[in-house]
Amino acid sequence: MSKLTITEVARMAGVSIGTVSRVLNNRPGVNPDTRTQVLEVVSRLGYVPDAGARKLARGSRGLIGVAPFSAHSSNSPYYGILLDAIQETIVREGYAARVLEPSVGEEMLSEVSGFIVPGVHLDDSRLSLLIERNIPLVVVGRCEKNVPWVDIDNTGGMRLALQHLIKLGHSRILHMTGTPIGQTTYDRLESYHQTMQDAGFTLSDELILDGTFTELGAYRILRQALEKGLEFTAVAAASDEMAYGAILALQDAGFRVPYDVSVTGYDDLPFAPQTQPSLTTVRQPIRQLGRTAAQLMLELIAGNAVRQVVLPTELVVRSSSAPLSRNRR
Amino acid sequence: MSKLTITEVARMAGVSIGTVSRVLNNRPGVNPDTRTQVLEVVSRLGYVPDAGARKLARGSRGLIGVAPFSAHSSNSPYYGILLDAIQETIVREGYAARVLEPSVGEEMLSEVSGFIVPGVHLDDSRLSLLIERNIPLVVVGRCEKNVPWVDIDNTGGMRLALQHLIKLGHSRILHMTGTPIGQTTYDRLESYHQTMQDAGFTLSDELILDGTFTELGAYRILRQALEKGLEFTAVAAASDEMAYGAILALQDAGFRVPYDVSVTGYDDLPFAPQTQPSLTTVRQPIRQLGRTAAQLMLELIAGNAVRQVVLPTELVVRSSSAPLSRNRR
DNA sequence: CATAGCTATTAAAACGTTTGCAAAGAGCGG
DNA sequence: CCGCTCTTTGCAAACGTTTTAATAGCTATG
Numbered sequence: 001m002s003k004l005t006i007t008e009v010a011r012m013a014g015v016s017i018g019t020v021s022r023v024l025n026n027r028p029g030v031n032p033d034t035r036t037q038v039l040e041v042v043s044r045l046g047y048v049p050d051a052g053a054r055k056l057a058r059g060s061r062g063l064i065g066v067a068p069f070s071a072h073s074s075n076s077p078y079y080g081i082l083l084d085a086i087q088e089t090i091v092r093e094g095y096a097a098r099v100l101e102p103s104v105g106e107e108m109l110s111e112v113s114g115f116i117v118p119g120v121h122l123d124d125s126r127l128s129l130l131i132e133r134n135i136p137l138v139v140v141g142r143c144e145k146n147v148p149w150v151d152i153d154n155t156g157g158m159r160l161a162l163q164h165l166i167k168l169g170h171s172r173i174l175h176m177t178g179t180p181i182g183q184t185t186y187d188r189l190e191s192y193h194q195t196m197q198d199a200g201f202t203l204s205d206e207l208i209l210d211g212t213f214t215e216l217g218a219y220r221i222l223r224q225a226l227e228k229g230l231e232f233t234a235v236a237a238a239s240d241e242m243a244y245g246a247i248l249a250l251q252d253a254g255f256r257v258p259y260d261v262s263v264t265g266y267d268d269l270p271f272a273p274q275t276q277p278s279l280t281t282v283r284q285p286i287r288q289l290g291r292t293a294a295q296l297m298l299e300l301i302a303g304n305a306v307r308q309v310v311l312p313t314e315l316v317v318r319s320s321s322a323p324l325s326r327n328r329r
Numbered sequence: 330m331s332k333l334t335i336t337e338v339a340r341m342a343g344v345s346i347g348t349v350s351r352v353l354n355n356r357p358g359v360n361p362d363t364r365t366q367v368l369e370v371v372s373r374l375g376y377v378p379d380a381g382a383r384k385l386a387r388g389s390r391g392l393i394g395v396a397p398f399s400a401h402s403s404n405s406p407y408y409g410i411l412l413d414a415i416q417e418t419i420v421r422e423g424y425a426a427r428v429l430e431p432s433v434g435e436e437m438l439s440e441v442s443g444f445i446v447p448g449v450h451l452d453d454s455r456l457s458l459l460i461e462r463n464i465p466l467v468v469v470g471r472c473e474k475n476v477p478w479v480d481i482d483n484t485g486g487m488r489l490a491l492q493h494l495i496k497l498g499h500s501r502i503l504h505m506t507g508t509p510i511g512q513t514t515y516d517r518l519e520s521y522h523q524t525m526q527d528a529g530f531t532l533s534d535e536l537i538l539d540g541t542f543t544e545l546g547a548y549r550i551l552r553q554a555l556e557k558g559l560e561f562t563a564v565a566a567a568s569d570e571m572a573y574g575a576i577l578a579l580q581d582a583g584f585r586v587p588y589d590v591s592v593t594g595y596d597d598l599p600f601a602p603q604t605q606p607s608l609t610t611v612r613q614p615i616r617q618l619g620r621t622a623a624q625l626m627l628e629l630i631a632g633n634a635v636r637q638v639v640l641p642t643e644l645v646v647r648s649s650s651a652p653l654s655r656n657r658r
Numbered sequence: 659c660a661t662a663g664c665t666a667t668t669a670a671a672a673c674g675t676t677t678g679c680a681a682a683g684a685g686c687g688g
Numbered sequence: 689c690c691g692c693t694c695t696t697t698g699c700a701a702a703c704g705t706t707t708t709a710a711t712a713g714c715t716a717t718g
Contacts, residue, residue, distance in 0.1 A: 005704055016668045021706055031666060052423065053704035055381030056673050080409055084428045087416070091425065094381070094705085099413050215545040216574060220581065245545060252549065334674055345698045350676055360696060382674035385703050423675085 004047050013041040024049060026304075054094030064090050064297060065112040067100030076213070076241060077269055078286060079118070082140070085290025086116060093298055114297050116140065121181050136300045140293050142183045142310075148300060150292040150309045154184055157282040157313030158191035158236070161264040164280070164315055165234045166199050169324030170262060174230075176222070176237040176246060178213035185213075188238045188266070207232060211242040218245030226253045233261060233324055240265035240272050243279055247320065258322035268316055277319035284313050333376050342370040353378060355633075383423030393419050393626060394441040396429030405542070405570060406598055407615060408447070411469065414619025415445060422627055443626050445469065450510050467625045469618060471512045471639075477629060479621045479638045483513055486611040486642030487520035487565070490593040493609070493644055494563045495528050498653035499591060503559075505551070505566040505575060507542035517567045517595070536561060540571040547574030555582045562590055562653055569594035569601050572608055576649065587651035597645055606648035613642050 006024075010017040015034060022030050023038040041047075066086055083099060090097040098112075114136035120127055120143060130137050131145060139149040165173055175192045178185040189208070196203055209225060211218030218237065226249065235250075237243035243265030247257050255261050257277055265272060265281035272279040292309050300306070335353075339346040344363060351359050352367040370376075395415055412428060419426040427441075443465035449456055449472060459466045460474060468478040494502055504521045507514040518537070525532055538554060540547030547566065555578065564579075566572035572594030576586050584590050586606055594601060594610035601608040621638050629635070 003704090007704080017705080018668060018670095018707075019666085022667095025706080027707095029666065034666080050385070050704050051425070052381040052384030053673090054706075056379070056385050056675085056703090057705040057707080059673060059706085080412070083409070088427070091420070096380070096420065098417070215543065216548055216577065219545055219548065220577070248545065248549065332674090336674080346675080347677075347698060347700095348696085351697095354676080356677090358696065363696080379674050382703090383676075385673090385705080386675040386677080388676090388703065 004045060006047075006049065009038070009041055009045060009047050012045065013038045048092070049094070051092055051094040055096070058094065063096045063098055063112050064294075065098055065100050065115045067115060067117060076239075077271075078267060081286045082118060082290045085287040086294050089291045089294035090297070093294075095298075114138070114301055116293050116297055118293070119182060136297065138293050138296045138300065140289060142187065146306065148296045148306045148308060150289055150296060150311065151183075152284040152289060152311045153313050154187035155191040155194075157266065157284065157315075158188045158238075159195045160313065160315040161236050161266065161280075161282050162192065162195040162199075164317065165236060165262060165264065165321065166195075168234075168262065168321060170234040171199075171201055172207065172232040173234045173236055174207045174209065174225075174232040176209050176211040176218055176235055176242045178211065178238045178242070180210065185238060192236065206230060211237065211239075211245065213239050213242060215241045215245035215248075218242035219249045222246050222249040223253060226250075226255075234321070235261060235263045237264065238266050240267045240269045240279060240281055243281065243320070244271070244275055247275060247277075247279075258320050259325055262321040262324075264321055272316075273318065275320070280318045280321040281316055282313050283316045285311050333374060335376075335378065338367070338370055338374060338376050341374065342367045377421070378423070380421055380423040384425070387423065392425045392427055392441050393623075394427055394429050394444045396444060396446060405568075406600075407596060410615045411447060411619045414616040415623050418620045418623035419626070422623075424627070443467070443630055445622050445626055447622070448511060465626065465629045467622050467629065469622050471516065475635065477625045477635045477637060479618055479625060479640065480512075481613040481618060481640045482642050483516035484520040484523075486595065486613065486644075487517045487567075488524045489642065489644040490565050490595065490609075490611050491521065491524040491528075493646065494565060494591060494593065494650065495524075497563075497591065497650060499563040500528075500530055501536065501561040502563045502565055503536045503538065503554075503561040505538050505540040505547055505564055505571045507540065507567045507571070509539065514567060521565065535559060540566065540568075540574065542568050542571065544570045544574035544577075547571035548578045551575050551578040552582060555579075555584075563650070564590065564592045566593065567595050569596045569598045569608060569610055572610065572649070573600070573604055576604060576606075576608075587649050588654055591650040591653075593650055601645075602647065604649070609647045609650040610645055611642050612645045614640050 006017045006020050010020045013020065015038060019030060019034060020038055023035050024042070066083060087097045115130055116138045117127065118140035120139050120141055127139070127145070131147065137147050139147055140151070141149065142151040142154070143149045162173065173196070175189065177189050180186065192208075193203060209221050211221055218241070222235075222245070235243070235246045237246055243263050247263050250257055250261050250263070257263055263279070265279045266284075267286070268281045268283035272281050288311055292311065296307070296309070335346045335349050339349045342349065344367065348359060348363065349367055352364050353371070395412060416426040444459055445467045446456065447469035449468050449470055456466075456468070456474070460476065466476050468476055469480070470478065471480040471483070472478045491502065502525070504518065506518050509515065521537075522532060538550050540550055547570070551564075551574070564572070564575045566575055572592050576592050579586055579590050579592070586592055592608070594608045595613075596615070597610045597612035601610050617640055621640065625636070625638070
């Protein structure tokens with residue numbers, strides 16, 4: 001069987017290729033009936049337009065920049081997965097994606113037909129610059145400004161983890177936050193406050209530690225806290241890396257996880273099932289996050305309305321969390 | 330000025346576009362004089378062929394898989410940079426690149442016209458599978474098998490770092506290795522042995538610590554060693570991450586870097602200049618590594634001979650290394 | 659009832675390459 | 689100097705889309 005092209009689709013649907021093209025690109029001027037008709041054929045045949053041909057026909061306009069998050073955050077596998085998903089979608093649609101260095105060069109602004117910006121800081125001036133210049137922009141992560149963005153339900157996810165721990169009998173739950181620089185950190189922290197209060201516990205500042213979003217950061221600050229004699233029976237970390245660092249810190253200090261202390265992570269990165277013990281964590285759909293971001297960008301370029309999307313999270317229970325035990329050391 | 334196309338190049342060189350195309354794709358049957366002539370024009374105008382058009386004309390054959398390194402190693406920013414460089418080159422040549430999960434699916438083998446495999450393990454059975462099936466393959470990292478590969482000069486780079494420390498007066502130099510799973514770890518370790526011996530020092534196994542290629546791994550094992558009273562005046566780490574972990578471990582234990590202990594890294598990742606103190610390290614050309622890997626793949630597909638490439642490394646001296654001081658604590 | 663003004667559709671011309679085929683020379687043995 | 693190969697080159701047809709201009713079929717208007 002030869003390659004499936006738009007011609008075949010057109011023939012099957014009994015229309016011309018021009019019409020099919022318009023349907024596929026959401027262009028106006030096609031009868032709703034014809035549209036659904038064509039879409040039906042497309043999905044039945046499983047037709048996927050050729051990226052190269054689209055790009056060629058469109059006149060090669062269409063380089064989409066993926067930029068600029070802080071250099072430091074790129075240490076996580078999280079970003080690798082996210083970027084790959086973004087690229088995949090963009091390239092499939094016949095655009096080119098280019099990952100740019102954190103330093104946005106002025107000259108780039110003219111070469112690029114849009115920016116996807118993951119991991120934006122709360123006060124990022126570069127963001128304002130892009131908005132000001134009216135350059136198509138999609139932000140990955142919730143954003144106060146009126147731009148299209150995708151985010152996961154950070155608040156809901158954190159609540160899931162905490163309610164899980166609370167149901168297991170824990171009340172002195174330590175929250176390991178990330179660097180207080182992004183909306184994400186803030187949202188998860190806020191959710192911690194809210195959920196603990198709702199459960200009737202009093203908040204205590206000493207139970208909130210900044211683990212800088214890294215294994216090592218979490219490890220160091222937690223060991224330090226343990227040496228000072230801080231008491232708690234569970235750790236709810238704002239990332240899997242920090243959860244892992246916390247587990248090691250606890251183990252090195254002689255605590256058993258989860259028997260003495262329970263630990264939960266956030267993200268469900270590929271290594272989460274492989275830690276010792278395997279990590280109970282909040283799963284977020286990273287690839288879908290990337291796909292959606294790319295999608296929003298394409299919609300934006302096509303002139304559609306600005307919209308925001310929030311993706312759901314889900315609790316994955318593994319072995320790092322257990323009921324509060326009475327005979328603790 | 331409109332877009333620069335092959336037509337313009339042909340006109341400038343006084344030949345037909347067919348000839349230009351043949352030159353650009355290294356196809357036989359074009360006069361050597363004409364060839365250099367065309368190449369001259371191409372480089373003068375700075376002409377870059379349109380990726381989409383190439384892909385289209387070639388009939389869309391050409392998806393190149395970038396796969397499968399172990400999930401764990403993907404935690405480093407190193408891989409992000411490498412993958413981006415590979416993708417950039419491949420896409421520029423009109424092929425598509427797809428980053429695959431570590432688990433190589435059988436079904437993938439038929440869809441893909443070649444594999445680029447970074448971070449191969451010494452005994453990787455999947456590698457043998459690919460060779461057996463005669464699937465075009467490029468390995469990033471030295472490889473015993475007769476396949477095309479690119480690597481950096483690991484041995485030479487380690488020697489540079491060590492000779493730097495030796496020149497500063499250090500003799501008890503600790504080597505922080507990575508997980509003993511890849512050729513890279515082995516090469517750097519071997520170079521440590523060799524260089525120390527050449528300098529007339531006796532080797533001691535206690536001066537070799539496995540930092541698992543991570544910040545946290547390095548931090549934990551070094552703190553442990555310090556508590557046991559291990560004596561040394563310098564640390565030569567096999568990665569920047571481990572060097573950073575080592576610096577923090579030393580500082581947390583009350584040592585000053587570089588006054589009490591010098592530390593060197595390896596890779597020169599983006600964060601290296603930003604540590605406290607900034608990191609003396611061995612720079613490797615990561616992007617070029619990726620570009621070369623992609624290049625070799627394209628050559629392989631074009632039917633050229635298998636070849637191997639070794640890229641040079643370079644010492645970058647910053648503030649984490651200093652002369653051995655006498656009045657140490 | 660002719661005309662203008664819509665809308666939905668089609669036909670065909672790009673887009674920038676690669677590549678099979680034919681043509682034009684060049685060298686050469688007869 | 690005539691036919692032969694061989695090498696080098698040019699021509700033109702793909703490749704799978706998008707998009708512009710033209711067309712056909714309506715409805716509303718005068």
